[in-house]
Amino acid sequence: MEKGLNQFFTDYVKKESLFASKKALQSNYIPDMLEHRDEEINQIAQVLAPVLRGDRPSNLFIYGKTGTGKTVSIKHVTQNLVQVAKNQEVALNVCYVNCKLKKITDTEYRLIAHLSRELGKEIPATGLPTDEVYKIFLAALEEAKTNMILVLDEIDHLVQKAGDELLYNLVRHNAELENSQIAVVGISNDLVFTDHIDPRVKSSLSEEELLFAPYNALQIQDILRKRTSQGFGKGKIEPGVVEKCAAFAAREHGDARRAIDLLRVAGELAERNNEPKVCVSHLDVAEAKIEKDRVVESVTKQPKQVQAVLHSIFHTADSERKIIFTGEVYSEYSELCAKIGLRPLTQRRVSDVIGELDMLGIINARVISKGRYGRTREITIPLAEQMVEHLTGLLKDALFFS
DNA sequence: CGAGATTCATGTGAAGTATACCTTTAGGCTTAA
DNA sequence: AAGCCTAAAGGTATACTTCACATGAATCTCGTA
Numbered sequence: 482m483e484k485g486l487n488q489f490f491t492d493y494v495k496k497e498s499l500f501a502s503k504k505a506l507q508s509n510y511i512p513d514m515l516e517h518r519d520e521e522i523n524q525i526a527q528v529l530a531p532v533l534r535g536d537r538p539s540n541l542f543i544y545g546k547t548g549t550g551k552t553v554s555i556k557h558v559t560q561n562l563v564q565v566a567k568n569q570e571v572a573l574n575v576c577y578v579n580c581k582l583k584k585i586t587d588t589e590y591r592l593i594a595h596l597s598r599e600l601g602k603e604i605p606a607t608g609l610p611t612d613e614v615y616k617i618f619l620a621a622l623e624e625a626k627t628n629m630i631l632v633l634d635e636i637d638h639l640v641q642k643a644g645d646e647l648l649y650n651l652v653r654h655n656a657e658l659e660n661s662q663i664a665v666v667g668i669s670n671d672l673v674f675t676d677h678i679d680p681r682v683k684s685s686l687s688e689e690e691l692l693f694a695p696y697n698a699l700q701i702q703d704i705l706r707k708r709t710s711q712g713f714g715k716g717k718i719e720p721g722v723v724e725k726c727a728a729f730a731a732r733e734h735g736d737a738r739r740a741i742d743l744l745r746v747a748g749e750l751a752e753r754n755n756e757p758k759v760c761v762s763h764l765d766v767a768e769a770k771i772e773k774d775r776v777v778e779s780v781t782k783q784p785k786q787v788q789a790v791l792h793s794i795f796h797t798a799d800s801e802r803k804i805i806f807t808g809e810v811y812s813e814y815s816e817l818c819a820k821i822g823l824r825p826l827t828q829r830r831v832s833d834v835i836g837e838l839d840m841l842g843i844i845n846a847r848v849i850s851k852g853r854y855g856r857t858r859e860i861t862i863p864l865a866e867q868m869v870e871h872l873t874g875l876l877k878d879a880l881f882f883s
Numbered sequence: 884c885g886a887g888a889t890t891c892a893t894g895t896g897a898a899g900t901a902t903a904c905c906t907t908t909a910g911g912c913t914t915a916a
Numbered sequence: 917a918a919g920c921c922t923a924a925a926g927g928t929a930t931a932c933t934t935c936a937c938a939t940g941a942a943t944c945t946c947g948t949a
Binding site for chain 2: 514529605606608609610637672806807808828829832833850851852853855856858881
């Protein structure tokens with residue numbers, strides 16, 4: 482056994498990797514050159530440039546679907562900006578926040594607390610008045626005498642949870658600063674997001690706007706070629722793989738990030754199977770694996786109550802039936818709670834939990850009216866049967882044995 | 884037969900509650916003069 | 917008397933509950949053709 486393991490590791494090191502630089506294929510990688518986004522990058526740069534002269538840049542609002550390069554573009558620009566600012570000795574602080582991260586930046590308090598921590602202040606997770614946290618934050622900023630560019634990614638999530646007052650406060654407090662200024666860059670996947678917010682907030686937040694259109698198949702192909710030439714070793718990819726991947730991505734969603742993920746995972750799979758090249762068949766397997774990993778991860782990370790609700794949903798939908806309703810889920814859930822000794826949540830809360838699960842994409846829940854028979858959510862499970870079984874197993878472990 | 888009223892099951896908003904945590908403050912104890 | 921520590925008081929954010937009202941199409945009702 483020992484020897485076998487030893488052999489494995491030795492072989493592993495000796496073996497030539499398919500990857501030249503895996504970094505270039507990871508989703509947080511920011512390339513030096515972005516394909517097909519020159520125009521957008523230019524515009525962002527123009528809006529933000531005044532900060533180098535010590536002026537406050539206009540607030541900027543960026544729309545576009547996922548995987549259209551919004552995040553990479555802004556990061557690309559701000560990285561450069563920070564670099565130049567450093568050389569020119571201009572005080573500049575760029576703060577990138579992904580508002581989607583639960584428990585970290587999904588309320589006003591947590592956002593401001595997070596920003597304060599970025600500036601080196603200790604803020605407790607709870608207990609302080611939000612006003613107080615604002616004061617600490619603004620004081621820290623004032624003290625630093627720096628201009629801040631605040632990038633709020635997935636801002637639609639934040640506003641949905643915390644309300645648009647938050648943005649208003651941010652802009653309002655900005656006016657009280659003497660030595661520092663904040664410019665807000667909002668990024669949203671939701672194209673109609675600004676229709677739902679207070680017009681005052683809207684006008685001040687989107688002094689400048691920018692729309693990212695989805696990439697088409699050819700553009701995705703270019704991007705993938707660029708990345709693969711960096712990320713993979715030469716000749717490690719069968720001809721046609723990149724094309725297929727691009728075509729697939731363009732047809733399905735126009736999401737470049739997912740296309741890159743797909744290639745990376747395909748490469749990992751090929752490598753694990755000791756195959757010399759990445760070929761088309763790996764793409765399908767990779768697609769399935771990515772989806773599986775995504776779902777498994779988000780399910781296992783959920784709190785117990787949410788898992789219990791999900792388990793109830795799976796259990797209810799078990800027998801042939803595809804469509805189920807809130808009431809059924811709730812009674813199943815109540816039983817489950819009794820069985821495992823969990824204090825049951827109210828139906829009100831479970832209703833919200835079902836909504837959250839829908840947001841995560843683990844289930845589809847649509848509010849429908851059944852006429853005389855009331856109104857409810859119609860829940861369907863978009864996952865493969867195998868997947869559901871796998872998850873049910875995981876949930877059982879999590880719920881019954883702990 | 885069809886327009887309008889009724890109905891059901893639960894969606895949904897607002898307000899209230901429990902919990903966990905924070906700062907402030909008052910009291911008690913120790914220490915040094 | 918001054919200094920320091922502790923515990924209670926008073927306050928907040930968050931997750932959840934309670935209360936009460938909103939929803940919207942299938943079904944029922946009843947007037948009319």
